[in-house]
Amino acid sequence: MNSEKIDVLVIGAGIAGLLAAHELTNQHGLRVAILDKSRGVGGRMATRRDGEAAYDHGAQFFTVRNPRFKQWVDRWLEQGLIKLWFDQLADEAPLMRYAAMPSMTAIAKQLAVGLELHRESQVVSAQRADGEWTLVTKSGATYQAPKLLINAPVPQAMEIIDAGGIQLATADEQFLRSIHYAKCIVAMVELNRPSGLPAPGRIKFDDQEPISWMGDNQQKGVSMRPAITIHSGPAFAEKYFDAPDDVRLPLLVAAAKPWLKAEILSVKGHRWKFAHRLTEHDRDFFGDPPLGLWMAGDSFNAPRVEGAAMSGLLAADAIAATI
Ligand SMILES: Cc1cc2nc3c(=O)[nH]c(=O)nc-3n(C[C@H](O)[C@H](O)[C@H](O)COP(=O)(O)OP(=O)(O)OC[C@H]3O[C@@H](n4cnc5c(N)ncnc54)[C@H](O)[C@@H]3O)c2cc1C
Known part of the structure; x- marks a missing residue:
């Protein structure tokens, strides 16, 4: 065209x-x-x-x-x-x-x-x-x-x-x-009932690894169904960027599980190669x-x-x- x-x-x-x-x-x-x-x-x-x-x-x-x-x-x-x-x-x-x-x-x-x-x-x-x-x-x-x-x-x-x-x-x-940029791997997890994350529906992990953030899309008003987003830390993403989903996603879900008051129905993944700029x-x-x-x-x-x-x-x- x-x-x-x-x-x-x-x-x-x-x-x-x-x-x-x-x-x-x-x-x-x-x-x-x-x-x-x-x-x-x-x-x-x-x-x-x-x-x-x-x-x-x-x-x-x-x-x-x-x-x-x-x-x-x-x-x-x-x-x-x-x-x-x-x-x-x-x-x-x-x-x-x-x-x-x-x-x-x-x-x-x-x-x-x-x-x-x-x-x-x-x-x-x-x-x-x-x-x-x-x-x-x-x-x-x-x-x-x-x-x-x-x-x-x-x-x-x-x-x-x-x-x-x-x-x-x-x-x-x-x-x-x-x-230069840091990478991020995302796990998107559907749950059978509300996640139990404290209001307003997010946990920020200061040590960043393996998880830097968990967000509750239902509490936030994004999702009709209980659904959480898990962001990896940059070191995890660097290490597992090319690993298959069935290797890296269970690791993120396992790290998130202690904070969840629900069963997991499904997990999907996404990779951001250029997530956060590092260079100042x-x-x-x-x-x-x-x-x-x-x-x-x-x-x-x-x-x-x-x-x-x-x-x-x-x-x-x-x-x-x-x-
Ligand atoms: C996991 C994650 C969590 C984040 N959390 C936050 C947060 O909570 N708060 C915050 O302020 N920021 C956050 N950020 C950062 C924020 O998302 C970005 O800084 C911002 O959205 C960047 O906007 P942009 O327009 O510069 O780039 P982008 O939003 O990346 O837009 C660039 C566009 O260019 C297109 N593009 C690229 N290459 C080509 C090509 N060759 N041809 C045509 N199109 C192309 C892409 O498809 C894309 O749509 C987060 C980022 C990530 C990845």
Whole structure:
């Protein structure tokens, strides 16, 4: 498919890409097309459904520190799109923790309305010639525009750039290749009755291994059926990332069992290769205006939902300033 007259191509329909596309379209009047490899939207703000059971299996909640992001959060609260899940708990710093309703993908679904979005479009290379980017997808479709914003985690973004033979300045190249992520393995467990996890339905494990988090999707309002999400710690995920589910999932379930007051009906797994950014730095996004290339997402700003959102918004400002 050839897409014509697009000003900015955006790779990734996670929170960063969607907010950037929203700003570029609605605040700056630019023509934008988003490509995402998945069927759904939201990226790591993800929900898996399995009959009447449903699981937030990526981000569990988000926090707000920046006034610009707070404006979005206030609007989502007014619209009934999100709720305050919890703030004051004995074992965590007092901070408003918001969750989307009915599940974490709700924000992305709303942001995507009215935007040109090409789902199941995995970009395999980005080539540059005569001031234009040409994106090539796995199915062979091509999209062209003078400007490109990539919101995939930077190691994935660099694969796209490398495949297109793009040469970045040495210092940029060194910075971008220094950005690394921790992995996470997820067990999604359906139960025969309520989990028994204490209100508001989560346990955070400070020692992180083998489990870093357990969330009760029924108490949170995500799932009709008793269903919990178990997140592994980074060391467990590194060790078992390529192990079969029937090896790694029982280990996570065994570690969770002492906290459960229910029998297990089924267990499903998911792997996040780029779960949490490890590398610390102070950049909000990457931009090479002469090349027409920007990168945003949680590889920049802060390594969480709000950081990804801010990175996308700030990259959109920077792109608009070049037009
Ligand atoms: C298990 C887990 C728990 C977390 N918990 C929390 C939490 O509680 N609170 C919090 O604030 N943060 C949490 N995070 C982090 C948070 O989810 C991320 O920081 C945030 O969602 C990142 O948004 P993003 O838009 O930068 O990237 P993503 O959401 O990853 O979006 C990137 C998008 O790019 C697409 N993409 C990638 N490559 C290609 C390609 N080649 N072609 C086309 N599309 C492509 C992907 O499909 C994806 O939709 C968690 C993350 C994980 C994995």
